[in-house]
């Protein structure tokens with residue numbers, strides 16, 4: 001079928017898609033959080049094609065009913081949030097306007113990117129010296145941050161890693177206590193190697209970097225430049241490294257400080273939580289994710305760095321046809337990129353600083369209330385104090401895997417496995433803008449049933 005034939009019907013098709021999407025969103029509170037009977041499409045490539053109306057019919061009849069409620073208020077798995085109305089509208093318009101951001105014709109779209117980055121910098125309390133870039137997610141943001149750190153360290157060693165590679169050069173070490181798995185993936189991709197990681201001890205009973213251990217690891221490098229990856233919110237206990245003192249040590253020993261704040265950076269939005277990020281402004285690069293606590297659709301990571309020139313040495317792309325590529329073009333692994341700034345910009349405009357802060361603080365209150373409930377329960381042990389939005393706990397009498405299976409079959413909420421200090425358990429992460437105390441009551445009821453205990 002020739003797609004041009006459908007252009008006159010586009011508005012009707014879009015209305016139908018919007019109707020389906022809105023009905024899906026309205027069902028999120030009631031739909032099982034774990035998909036029950038996944039739809040498996042079959043059949044080969046159609047020759048003539050079905051037409052979009054028929055595809056919408058298939059979506060309505062077979063696909064949307066089989067989707068999970070992972071965008072909803074009782075998905076407590078990854079810290080991915082949902083999608084606010086403004087972000088959803090923004091994302092729809094990204095597809096409908098399909099801007100090519102890589103050439104100079106897009107002055108307005110790229111101005112929105114710059115504006116969104118400036119608003120985010122303000123939200124996180126980062127000084128103007130930090131330049132930002134949108135990437136696909138936290139993993140890619142960590143990769144870009146480490147790439148800048150690699151370039152920085154190579155420059156001190158007297159070579160250009162982006163131009164000459166790493167062959168025959170001294171190793172560049174990555175120092176971290178509890179790095180997210182994506183940092184090691186980044187080390188692998190960047191040619192540093194996963195074994196570049198020099199593990200630093202944690203303070204006893206925590207995931208916080210022990211600064212005495214960091215100081216002696218840095219001293220052991222005898223002045224060789226290194227990259228320190230600090231955490232601003234780990235995935236199990238939401239630990240924040242002491243960024244100010246880590247920055248002191250990096251300065252003293254000549255190390256680059258990268259901070260992974262994929263979700264923890266949003267603590268900056270709530271005055272009572274912001275102290276956890278003291279010293280953030282002294283980082284060399286900072287990674288975070290808008291598709292986590294900002295509640296915009298997937299595909300919106302962010303990297304801020306004070307070393308734009310080094311970043312551009314790594315990510316520049318030169319060709320005659322690219323010469324009009326715009327400044328954001330040379331900051332990330334992509335050449336072509338989606339206008340992922342628009343949903344971010346739309347949600348920041350629509351709800352402002354206080355709207356973001358209210359979601360963050362409500363999620364933390366809910367996590368804290370769940371932690372209290374766990375502590376008081378006969379069926380579960382709290383494995384780590386609740387400090388932000390994540391609760392890590394274990395059943396007292398049942399196998400955690402069995403409890404998770406029961407929860408999945410029940411469908412009222414979704415949690416992931418967790419583990420802390422050798423004990424396997426469950427992990428509940430709150431980040432969806434829709435989650436309320438009523439959801440918490442349902443989560444508690446589901447947990448009580450799954451542990452087969454008396455309802456409180």
Ligand SMILES: Cc1ncc(COP(=O)(O)O)c(C=O)c1O
Nearest residue numbers: 137138139180182235260262289
């Ligand atoms: C601390 C941290 N860093 C990095 C990531 C990776 O982010 P993404 O899944 O968006 O690539 C996550 C994801 O949960 C995270 O929590």
